Each structure stands twice: as C-alpha cells, then as structure tokens.
Amino acid sequence: MYPVIEPYEHGMLDVGDGNLVYWETCGNPEGKPVVCLHGGPGTGCSPGMARQFDPEAYRIVLLDQRGSGRSRPHASEYATDLSVNTTAHLVADIERVREHLGIERWMVFGGSWGSTLGLRYAQSFPRRVTEVVLVAVTTSRYAEIDWLYRGLGMFFPEQWSRFREGAGEGATDLVAAYDVLLNDPDPAVREKAATDWMAWESSIVSLDPDHEPGPRMSDPAWRMAFARLCAHYFRHRAWLADGEVMRDVERLHGIPAILVHGRWDMQGPLGTAWELARAWPDAELVVVPKASHAVSDPGMAEAVLAATDRFARR
Numbered sequence: 607m608y609p610v611i612e613p614y615e616h617g618m619l620d621v622g623d624g625n626l627v628y629w630e631t632c633g634n635p636e637g638k639p640v641v642c643l644h645g646g647p648g649t650g651c652s653p654g655m656a657r658q659f660d661p662e663a664y665r666i667v668l669l670d671q672r673g674s675g676r677s678r679p680h681a682s683e684y685a686t687d688l689s690v691n692t693t694a695h696l697v698a699d700i701e702r703v704r705e706h707l708g709i710e711r712w713m714v715f716g717g718s719w720g721s722t723l724g725l726r727y728a729q730s731f732p733r734r735v736t737e738v739v740l741v742a743v744t745t746s747r748y749a750e751i752d753w754l755y756r757g758l759g760m761f762f763p764e765q766w767s768r769f770r771e772g773a774g775e776g777a778t779d780l781v782a783a784y785d786v787l788l789n790d791p792d793p794a795v796r797e798k799a800a801t802d803w804m805a806w807e808s809s810i811v812s813l814d815p816d817h818e819p820g821p822r823m824s825d826p827a828w829r830m831a832f833a834r835l836c837a838h839y840f841r842h843r844a845w846l847a848d849g850e851v852m853r854d855v856e857r858l859h860g861i862p863a864i865l866v867h868g869r870w871d872m873q874g875p876l877g878t879a880w881e882l883a884r885a886w887p888d889a890e891l892v893v894v895p896k897a898s899h900a901v902s903d904p905g906m907a908e909a910v911l912a913a914t915d916r917f918a919r920r
Contacts, residue, residue: 607657607907613668618678619706621699623690628676629669629703633661638736638918639709641667641700643727645718645742648835650675650828658715658910663918667712669703671696671723674831681831681838684789684796688838692845697727704734713917717741717901718874722844722851729857737917738863738889741910742871742899743879745851746844754873755781755840758810761872765809772802785837788830796830803833812900813870855885862920863889864913868897868906 616630633656642655651668659666672691673681680686700723704712713736716724721740728735744750759766770780777783787799808823822828847853863886867879876893883891892913897903901910 607654607911608659608661609657610653611656611661618676619699619703621672621695621702623695624679624687625672625690625695625699626678627669627672627699627703628678629667629707631665631667631707632656633659633664633666635665637661637663637665638920639665639667639707639712640715640914641669641704641712643669643700643714643716643720643724644671644674645716645720646674646832646835647671647696647719647723647839648674648681648832649822650677650831652822658907659914660918664914665709667703667707667709669700672699673835680827681834682827684791684793688834691835691838692842693723693726693839694845696723697730700727701731701734710734711736713737713739715739715741715914718744718899719746719839722746725851725858726846728861729851729854732857732861735861737920738858738861739866739910739913739917740863740879741866741901741906742874743865743867743882744874745849745878745882746840746846747852747878748843748848750874750878751781751840751843753875754810755806758872762809765806769802769806772799779841781837782841784833785841788834788837796834797826800826800830800833803837804829807832807836810873811898812903813872813898814900814903852881852885855882858886859888861888862917864916865889865891866894866906866909866913867891868894868899868903870897871899873899 613630670677773783
C-alpha cells in the first residue's frame with residue numbers, strides 16, 4: 607500500500623443530537639475527493655485506510671461514524687444514547703461532512719459494513735457521487751445478518767457454541783440478547799458480553815491460520831464500542847427493509863463502480879457481491895481467489911489498489 611501520511615486538516619463537526627463527528631483530510635488538497643467509510647459498525651478509522659489511495663492524486667476524507675473512533679460521545683460509555691445512531695443518521699452525517707468541506711462531488715469507498723453504508727449514501731445522494739469502490743461487499747439483508755451470527759456457526763462450531771452460551775440460557779435471537787447485555791447497568795455484565803462478542807468476530811474474519819487481530823482489539827473501550835454498535839445496528843436490521851439496498855440499485859445506474867471481494871469470504875459470502883454486480887450495469891466485480899474477509903488476506907491489497915488507481919485521475 608501507499609505510505610502512511612499525516613492529515614493536513616481535521617476537526618469535529620456538530621451533526622446534531624449531541625453528536626460530534628471527527629473528520630480529517632490527507633493527501634493532495636487539490637486532488638480527487640474520496641470519502642472512506644469504515645466497517646463495523648464501530649471500528650472507527652485507522653491510518654491504514656488512507657494507504658489505499660495515491661496521496662498525490664486523491665484528497666482523502668476519513669470520518670469516524672457516530673459513537674466510534676474519535677467521534678463523541680463514544681459508544682463505549684454507558685450513558686451514550688444510541689437511539690440517535692442509525693443508518694439514516696450516518697448517511698446524513700456523511701452529507702454534512704461533504705457540505706462542510708465544500709466538496710461538490712466525491713468518490714465513495716467503503717469496506718464490509720462501510721459498503722452497506724456507502725451504497726445507502728450513494729442511493730440517497732447519487733448526484734454527489736462520482737464513482738464507488740466497495741471491499742468485502744455487504745448489503746445488510748436479513749439473511750446476511752442471520753448468516754453472520756447463526757448460519758456461519760456450522761463452519762466454526764466451537765467458537766459459535768461459546769458465542770451462543772455468552773448470550774444466556776434460552777436465548778434464541780443472539781444479537782438481541784447481546785444488545786440487552788451490552789446495555790446492562792452492571793459494567794461487569796457489559797464487559798463480559800463485549801469480550802464474548804469480539805471472540806466470535808475475531809474468529810471469523812479470516813481463514814488464514816496465521817491471521818492475528820489488530821492492536822485495537824486489546825483496547826477495552828474499542829471492544830465495547832464495536833460490540834455495542836454492532837449489536838445495536840444488527841438487532842434493528844440496520845433500519846433497512848429486507849433487501850432495500852438491492853431493490854434500490856437502479857438509483858446507482860450511471861455511477862461507475864468496482865466491487866472487490868474474496869472468493870472465500872465467510873462473513874459475507876461472494877453471492878451478495880455477485881448479485882449486486884449483476885443488477886448494477888456500471889459495476890465490475892473483482893474476485894480475489896485466495897482471500898476471505900480481511901483486507902490483509904493474499905491479493906486483497908493489490909486488488910484494492912488497482913481499483914483506486916484506476917479511478918485516481920478519472
């Protein structure tokens with residue numbers, strides 16, 4: 607990837623509801639604008655995200671979605687109100703950042719959950735989007751969420767058994783059960799639920815036996831925010847009607863896109879990306895033969911760089 611670079615501008619944007627969203631820009635101030643949407647929900651941005659773009663060609667905008675990263679209030683704090691943290695709120699926040707920075711149109715880049723969010727933003731504001739690059743494509747259909755927290759257990763039975771036990775005896779909707787535990791008044795209950803949730807998430811992100819969780823996994827506040835936001839979003843099915851993103855794909859027609867997906871992505875099986883590419887005439891699907899969900903898997907970084915380089919001077 608390209609070298610790590612420091613932001614030349616950053617700030618906190620008041621988006622309402624008591625929320626401040628952190629944003630930063632790096633690369634070429636006169637370059638092609640691109641907004642990067644992180645996964646999770648709740649991972650927050652990392653310096654590595656900017657490395658996926660040519661810093662001489664792009665004006666790279668990173669933002670931490672509500673409740674995550676450097677945005678405030680943080681979802682790790684028990685008192686943080688998540689009722690004003692929904693997909694619609696995040697889409698509106700992205701548009702507010704664009705207006706704040708005076709950007710007329712920009713490219714949208716998103717990975718994993720960020721691909722669902724990027725698709726929904728592009729469908730809401732298609733005239734503001736020049737191109738789209740998505741990595742590890744998801745659309746948050748109900749079947750996709752059910753697969754992630756139930757169906758996938760057939761491939762990771764030992765890990766899923768522990769995840770199921772952590773939800774509590776008799777729990778049938780595991781995501782809803784964890785959402786309750788992660789909002790329990792007892793901090794010990796919340797911490798155990800966050801630890802159990804992250805154990806499942808980290809076990810399914812890659813099929814590489816040598817894959818190691820990132821350093822942020824050891825941060826209790828990061829774990830809590832990630833688990834709490836994931837359970838919050840997916841308990842409510844991301845506040846999307848089932849299949850809504852796929853159904854509204856016609857709004858994206860005319861926007862060039864590249865979809866990069868690992869052949870052996872277990873978190874989000876290839877079928878979703880394939881269906882999206884079939885329904886979106888301007889989208890090209892790039893399948894990485896030896897990769898799963900993690901961008902660190904063999905061939906993923908090269909495929910992502912090839913996509914962003916192709917659009918760099920378009």
